Every structure is written in structure tokens, then in C-alpha cells.
Amino acid sequence: MASMGRVLVVDDEAVVCAGIGRALVRNGYEVDTALEASLALEKVQTTRYDVLLVDIMMPRMNGLALLERLREKQRGARALVITGLGAASHAIEAFRVGAFDFITKPFTTDELLSATMRAATSAAERCALERPSPPAGTYLLGTHSWVRHVERNLVTVGVHHCFQQTAGRFVSVDLPNEGDELVQGELCARVRVQPGAVYTVWNPVSGRVVEANLNLMQDPTLANADPYGEGWLVRLFDDAFEEESRLLGPPS
Numbered sequence: 001m002a003s004m005g006r007v008l009v010v011d012d013e014a015v016v017c018a019g020i021g022r023a024l025v026r027n028g029y030e031v032d033t034a035l036e037a038s039l040a041l042e043k044v045q046t047t048r049y050d051v052l053l054v055d056i057m058m059p060r061m062n063g064l065a066l067l068e069r070l071r072e073k074q075r076g077a078r079a080l081v082i083t084g085l086g087a088a089s090h091a092i093e094a095f096r097v098g099a100f101d102f103i104t105k106p107f108t109t110d111e112l113l114s115a116t117m118r119a120a121t122s123a124a125e126r127c128a129l130e131r132p133s134p135p136a137g138t139y140l141l142g143t144h145s146w147v148r149h150v151e152r153n154l155v156t157v158g159v160h161h162c163f164q165q166t167a168g169r170f171v172s173v174d175l176p177n178e179g180d181e182l183v184q185g186e187l188c189a190r191v192r193v194q195p196g197a198v199y200t201v202w203n204p205v206s207g208r209v210v211e212a213n214l215n216l217m218q219d220p221t222l223a224n225a226d227p228y229g230e231g232w233l234v235r236l237f238d239d240a241f242e243e244e245s246r247l248l249g250p251p252s
Contacts, residue, residue, distance in 0.1 A: 004028040005050035005120035010040045010066065011082065012058045020053065023109050024116060037061035037069075044073040051119045055082040056090050064090075064097055071098045076128050078119040082107075088185030091202060092247050095142030100124065102202075114197045118166045127162035134161070135228050140249035141204035145188060146228065147248070153239050154210065157188060158232040159201055159223050168193040170220035175212040175233060182207055182236065184244050189233050191220070205244045207236030 007029050011017040014035060021031045032047065034040035037060060044052075052070050056063035067079050078100035083090045091102050100119050103111060118124060127143050138146045143162035147155050164170065174190040182188060188203035212234050216222050223231035238244070 003030050004117070006030040006032075006048070007051040007053055007116065007120075008032050008034065008040060008043055008047075008049045009053045010034045010037070010058075010063070011055040012036060013055075016055070020112065023112060027113055029116065029120070037066045040066060041069060041073070044070055044077075049074060049077045050125070051116055052077050052079045053082065053116070054079060056094070057084070064093055067094070067099060068097050076125055078124050078128050080115050080119055088183055091185040092141070095144065095249075096247065099142060100128065101142075101144065110198075114199060117197065118199065121166050123165045124162070127166065138228065139204065139245050141185075141202060142249070144202050145204045145233075147204040147241075147245070149241060149245075150235070153237050153241070155205060155207065155236050155238045155241055156232050157204060157234050157236060159191075159227050161227045163199075163201065164224050164227050164231075167191060167197070167199050170223050173216055173220045173223065173233070175217060176209050178209050178212065180209045182209065182234075184247070191223075201233065204248055205236065205238050205241060207238030207240075209234050210237050211235040 007024055009017055009020050012035055017033045021033050024031045032043055054063040054067055081094040081099045081102040083102055084105050094102050101115050103115050134146055138148050140146050143160045146160055147157050149155050170191055170193055172192040182203045184206045186203055189201040191199045213232050
């Protein structure tokens with residue numbers, strides 16, 4: 001069987017590291033593991049990786065600092081960051097230092113495999129090496145989602161073009177309801193794609209849902225065809241946009 005890609009797993013808990021490694025190997029990935037940052041830095045000197053899977057909470061050098069060092073060595077590798085549930089601030093910072101996506105503990109094998117599969121695609125490699133080119137005035141949460149200011153306290157949120165390219169053809173989108181309160185760095189929507197994987201779209205800003213894109217629910221492929229236009233996800237009332245937008249990628 002052809003390799004699905006080469007992955008470096010970095011976690012100071014030996015049991016966790018081994019468990020992730022076994023799950024990935026069973027599904028066709030070549031896997032190396034490192035229990036500390038210094039060993040991970042040694043491995044990237046001699047081996048090219050498609051995916052770097054890094055735990056944030058580690059001694060001596062945390063995962064975010066390590067991620068910056070690893071990406072200096074292998075710019076094209078896509079980093080998946082492991083963080084604790086509800087650690088939205090960690091997620092935002094992870095995207096700021098170049099993470100491709102993040103996985104929250106406790107995670108299932110399906111969640112691990114879905115994130116790794118998306119990160120290991122050739123489309124993900126292109127996104128890691130190319131500068132994004134969204135419309136003017138668009139702020140980015142990594143290569144995951146985007147937000148644009150519409151008018152006073154009203155913003156529009158959608159999926160980054162790299163997200164839809166690496167996920168595949170959307171077959172359903174689960175959107176929040178009008179009146180729901182969303183938090184920056186937490187769940188905005190869930191997307192099901194062919195052949196059945198489910199992905200989470202992380203929210204770029206906090207706010208109350210004013211409108212969900214019902215057209216997208218009728219035709220999910222709008223997000224594939226026009227991610228910055230007709231394929232938008234939700235519109236939010238956001239009275240903290242000026243502050244929160246400083247944590248995102250600069251507007252194009």
C-alpha cells in the first residue's frame with residue numbers, strides 16, 4: 001500500500017505518543033515520534049515530513065515555540081496542534097504561528113485521522129507554500145476561516161479557500177442557529193465531505209448569530225465554488241471586532 005504521508009508526532013506523554021502513532025500507521029502513514037522538543041528538532045534535520053503533530057503543553061519548550069522552530073526547518077510541512085478542550089486562546093495563537101489546524105483533547109481516532117488526512121493532501125502543501133489571496137478587507141484565522149466587516153458591529157464569516165480545497169466537495173454543512181453566541185477559536189460549523197469525513201470550521205471572531213446562510217444548507221457546494229462570496233457561513237453581531245481582529249492574519 002502506498003504511503004499516505006510521513007508524520008512526526010511530538011508529545012511528552014509516551015502513552016499518547018504511541019497511541020497516535022499506532023492509529024496513523026494502521027491507516028497507511030509513516031510515523032516517527034519524539035517525546036521532547038530537542039528530539040523533534042533533531043529529526044527534522046534529516047527527514048522530510050508532510051505533517052507535524054505537536055502537543056502544546058510540554059516541558060522545557062512548549063508546542064507553540066517548538067512549532068515556530070520546526071517550521072523554520074520545514075516550511076512546507078503542515079502542523080496539527082493538540083490542545084485541551086476550551087483552550088481557544090491556544091488555538092488562536094497556534095494559527096498565528098503557522099498551524100494548519102488543531103485537535104482538542106480528548107479526541108477520537110476519527111477526528112485524528114480526518115485532520116491528518118486533510119493536512120497530508122497535496123492541496124495542503126500548496127497552501128502552506130503559497131500566500132493566500134482573499135478579497136480586500138478579509139481577516140484570516142490561519143487557512144481555516146475568514147471574517148469581513150460589513151457595517152457597524154456586523155461581520156460575515158466563511159471558510160478559507162484552502163480549507164475547502166483540502167477538505168473536498170462539501171455534501172452538508174451544519175450551521176449555528178440565529179441567536180447562538182459564538183466564541184473566537186471555537187466551533188463555528190461542521191462540514192461533511194465526500195467520501196464521508198467530517199471537519200470542524202473554527203470561528204475567527206466572537207459574536208451573536210444574526211443570520212445563517214440557508215442557501216449554503218440547500219447547496220453546500222457553494223462554499224467550494226465561491227468561498228468568499230455566496231458560500232459564506234454566518235453573519236454575526238460582533239462588538240469586539242476591532243480587538244479580536246488584531247489576533248488574526250492581517251487583511252488583504
